[in-house]
Amino acid sequence: MSIRTAVVTGASSGIGAATARKLAAAGYHVLLTARRADRLEALAKELTAAGHSAAAHTLDVTDRAAVDAFAASLDRCDVLVANAGGALGADTVATADPADWRAMYEVNVLGVLNITQALLPALTSSGDGTVVVLSSTAGLATYEGGGGYVAAKHGAHVIAETLRLELCGDPVRVIEVAPGMVKTDEFAVTRFGGDTDKAAKVYAGVAEPLSAEDVADTIAWAVTRPAHVNIDLLVVRPRAQASNYKVHREN
Numbered sequence: 404m405s406i407r408t409a410v411v412t413g414a415s416s417g418i419g420a421a422t423a424r425k426l427a428a429a430g431y432h433v434l435l436t437a438r439r440a441d442r443l444e445a446l447a448k449e450l451t452a453a454g455h456s457a458a459a460h461t462l463d464v465t466d467r468a469a470v471d472a473f474a475a476s477l478d479r480c481d482v483l484v485a486n487a488g489g490a491l492g493a494d495t496v497a498t499a500d501p502a503d504w505r506a507m508y509e510v511n512v513l514g515v516l517n518i519t520q521a522l523l524p525a526l527t528s529s530g531d532g533t534v535v536v537l538s539s540t541a542g543l544a545t546y547e548g549g550g551g552y553v554a555a556k557h558g559a560h561v562i563a564e565t566l567r568l569e570l571c572g573d574p575v576r577v578i579e580v581a582p583g584m585v586k587t588d589e590f591a592v593t594r595f596g597g598d599t600d601k602a603a604k605v606y607a608g609v610a611e612p613l614s615a616e617d618v619a620d621t622i623a624w625a626v627t628r629p630a631h632v633n634i635d636l637l638v639v640r641p642r643a644q645a646s647n648y649k650v651h652r653e654n
Contacts, residue, residue, distance in 0.1 A: 405478070405479060406430070406431070406432045406456060407430070407431050407432065407481040407482070408431065408432045408433075408434060408477070408478075408479050408480050408481050408482070409426045409431040409432070409433050409434070409480075409481065409482035409483075409484065409626075410433075410434045410436060410477075410480055410482070410483050410484065410518070410522060411423045411426065411433060411434070411435060411436065411484045411486060412436050412437065412462070412464050412483075412484065412485055412486050412487035412514070412518055413436075413437055413464075413486040413487030413488065413537075414433075414435040414436055414437050414443060414446065414486070415435075415437035415438070415439040415442035415443055415446070416437075416439075416442060416587070416588060416589055417585075417587035417588065417589055417590060417615045418486055418537065418582070418585065418587065418615045418618045418619060418622075419437065419484070419486040419487070420442075420446055420615070421614075421615040421616045421618070421619035422484055422486060422618075422619040422622050422623065423435050423446060423450070423457065424446075424450065424619065425619045425620060425622065425623035426482070426484075426623055426626065427450045427453075427455035427456065427457050428455065429623055429626075429627055431456070431481075431482065432456040432457070432458075433450065433455070433456065433457045433458075434457075434458055434460055434477070435447055435457060435458065435459045435460065436459075436460045436461070436462040436464075436473070436487075437461070437462065437487065438461065438462070438463050439461075440459065440461040443459035443460070443461065444459050446459070447459040460473060464485075464487045464510065464514035464515075464517055464518050465509045465510055465513060465514050465517070466517075467517050470517045470518055470521045471521050473521070474518075474521035474522050474525065477522075477525060479525060479529060480522045480525040480526055480529065480532070481526070481529045481531065481532060481533065482526075482532070482533045482534075482535070482626055483518065483519065483522050483526060483532075483533070483534050483535065484535045484537070484622060484626075485514075485515045485518055485519060485534065485535065485536050485537060485559075486535075486537040487510055487514050487515075487518075488510055488511040488514070488515075488537065488539075488555075488556075488559070489507070489510060489511070489590065489593055489594070490507065490549075490551075490552040490590070490593070490594040491503040491506055491507055491551070491552075491593070491594060491596075492551065492594065492595075492596075493548040493549065493594065493595070494548065494551075495547065495548060495550070496550045499550060499551055503551055504550075504551040504554070504555075507551050507552055507554075507555040508551075508554070508555050508558065510555075511552075511555035511556060511558065511559050512555055512558035512559060512562070515536060515559050515562055516562060519534060519536075519562070519566065523575070526575050527573055527574065527575055529574075530574050531574055531630045532574060532575040532576070533575070533576045533577075533578060533626055534563075534566065534575060534576070534577045534578065535578045535579075535580060535622055535625065535626060536559055536560075536562060536563040536577070536578070536579045536580075537559075537580055537582070537618075537622075538556050538559040538560045538563065538579055538580070538581045539552075539556040539559075539581055539582060539583075540581050540582065540583040540638060540640065540646075540647055541553045541556040541557075541647065542556035542557050542558075542559055542560035542581055543557075543560065543581060543638070544646065544647050545647070546647040546648045547648075549647075552594075560579065560581070563577055563578075563579040563636075564579070567633075567635065574630075576630070576633045577633070577635075578625045578626070578633065578634045578635070578637070579635065579636045579637070580618065580621055580622055580625065580634075580637050580639065581636065581637065581638045581639070582613060582618045582621075582639050582640070583613065583638070583639065583640030583641065583644045583647070584605075584606070584609065584612045584613060584640065584641055584643075584644045584650065585612060585613040585614070585615065585617070585618055586606050586609075586612040586613070586614065587614075587615050591603075591605045591606070607652060608652030608653045608654065609641065609643050609644075609650060609651070609652055609653075610643065610653055611641055611642070611643065612641050612643070612644075613639065613640070613641045617639070618639060621637060621639050625637060
């Protein structure tokens with residue numbers, strides 16, 4: 404029997420890279436996809452050196468032709484972790500740059516749609532497929548300054564919810580994992596255009612925000628449940644965060 408294959412998008416850093424490590428350790432052949440080839444190759448070498456099975460594929464999930472070509476190259480796909488995404492800016496609705504909103508929609512919504520549509524035939528034919536959509540608590544509740552990201556992550560949430568209804572009766576689970584405050588090397592820095600001071604303020608006084616590994620552990624747990632067990636929606640936050648706008652900060 405062939406080894407089960409998991410595709411992870413946005414695997415070059417953060418939650419995606421951590422998830423790839425977890426699934427590789429769980430025995431999956433992990434296909435690492437993202438735009439940054441050097442990082443993917445380094446991670447693939449790390450995983451294979453540790454005795455795991457992994458391969459790197461440079462891919463932009465917003466490029467539908469490239470996504471379709473990638474899907475056509477696969478012999479099988481058992482798990483898709485649609486993780487690629489991100490935020491740009493924290494402006495009000497009145498002042499936000501529409502280009503930022505468009506870019507966030509492209510990757511967080513259409514990127515998820517592209518990779519899911521392309522791999523769904525293989526996931527279904529596997530007889531036991533799993534789609535994991537990485538949304539966010541921003542996909543469940545809004546907050547000031549988050550309009551564009553919130554709108555995009557609401558879109559990702561709706562994709563997961565709708566797909567689960569449409570696939571009812573098919574051998575494919577649809578899991579949504581919605582993280583709250585996660586401190587990674589790049590998320591907040593990217594959001595604020597490389598301004599590390601602004602990025603640091605997001606986590607100021609929060610003793611233990613979630614790590615990428617915390618979220619990856621949650622994803623791997625959901626994926627490795629028995630086939631008849633579907634974790635529809637799992638919200639994971641640090642203890643210090645009660646909601647998107649209520650966070651305990653130590654002095």
